[in-house]
Amino acid sequence: MRPLTSKQRISALAATAALVAAGVTAGTAGAAPGGETSANGALPAQLTASQHTELVKAADTEAAKSADARALGLGAKEKLHVKDVIKNKNGATHVRYERTYDGLPVLGGDLVVHKNASGKRTGATKATNAKIAVQTSASDAHKPTTAKAKGSEAPRKVVWAGHGKPVLAWETVVGGLQKSGAPNELHVITDAKTGKKLFEFQGIKEGTGNSQYSGKVEIGTSGSDGKFEMTDKKRGGNKTTDLNGAQGGDGKLFTDDDDTWGDGSVKDRATAGVDAHYGAGQTWDYYKEVHGREGIAGDGKGAVSRVHYGKSYVNAFWDDSCFCMTYGDGEGDKKPLTSLDVAAHEMSHGVTSTTANLEYAGESGGLNEATSDIFAAAVEFHANSPEDVPDYLVGEKIDINGDGSPLRYMDKPSKDGNSLDYWDTNAGDVDVHYSSGIANHFFFLLSVGSGKQEVNGVKYDSPTKDGSKLKGIGIKKAEQIWFKALTEQMTSTTDYKGAREATIKSATDLYGADSAEVKAVKAAWTGVNVTGS
Structure with missing residues (x-):
């Protein structure tokens, strides 16, 4: 992985993300936003x-x-x-x-x-209204001595203003590997005067070819007869490489003689490459065509997809330091985690990092994870693949549980056995992959509505905390509201109450204070027990 630049290190609160919790091994889409998608001045401009x-x-x-x-x-x-x-x-x-x-x-x-x-x-x-007034020339007596992660500038002196009164602190980034086999990038913030730990968050967010999950697809490649490579020059130079079981490094760029990649099975190593490359391309197209954003950072630069990470690694993750998505091959190396929604989930972590930069801990961490699930669903609906029919399920293709069930459910998140359907005062203490259920549930209620529904042949039954019956406004309106809130209103410390305020503000800007859309946003948040004005 390439070392972080000083500018990237300033943006250290959201570095990387994984699809599932560390250690885990095992109405509709067509509605146009108010009929005024092209005319609504509050929508993002299409920018090169x-x-x-x-x-x-x-x-x-x-x-x-x-x-x-x-x-x-x-x-x-x-x-x-x-x-x-x-x-x-x-x-x-x-x-x-x-x-x-x-x-x-x-x-x-x-x-x-x-x-x-x-x-x-x-x-x-x-992110904070607190006044900053600290003595920056304090003694180095409590400077951490923990081994730092490769390429990290830590331990480094910082001002910690994430929660409470701003104080002088040290940030250390611990390296190595996690128990799951994923890289470790644990950011630990300690008080410079006392050595007391103030906060910590995990930096690794564990989130024509023949593909395994999307059938025969067109992918962007480059080269000429006998020398083709998996580099998509039309999409900022997106590249896909083969790690061949390694747990680090750049991997080897996929090449081919005839520009026909993979055979749709795990026996051909290029098949996982096709799925990852296709997912990266579809996600790029989604953000450009729907939100006017050319590339993850809006700068037109592509990202790297690395497949075949480790051995039997049941996860996928995004890492800011290499601006890359990385995919394991699943249990027994039989089910690579390269489905379209997983690819969109991981790339969307990059969008969050380059915009709101939501802390990957507490309630903001749940919002970070939910944002990736939300846009994973949005990318599926935008791609509209007959081989991967759009739905409000996460990871339904990769069989991560071994029984054919999805990884997560947006209509009733608790169906996975861990995720939260509703907010409560303990939400910030729950693993971010499970507290994300609150926002996922909100997005489903906003898009589709409550009760029994069927979308694209998939049956849902979504409850509300207050027993209210809600009608959805469609995913095309809901995705615009969430993107606007993420990129214009949310900050690194936004919690669920703040997310309610941010989405109400965005819906108001898009559709008007007294619009049905604003009322729907308020009702959907109330439906997941996030209340307010």
């Missing part, structure tokens, strides 16, 4: 990579950053660093900033400044 780069460049001038810092009332030691810029069709922009204090990264200090088409500030969304 170069246009996105120019937006970021314009926002990243010292004059622009200083003006925003003054308007926010930041102190002289605080500096803003542009991470991303979202532009809407009506010309409004949303500038996402990371922050430093006296030159140190402020973890949990990110914020978004909202501006109208004329450049006037209309508000800001902050």
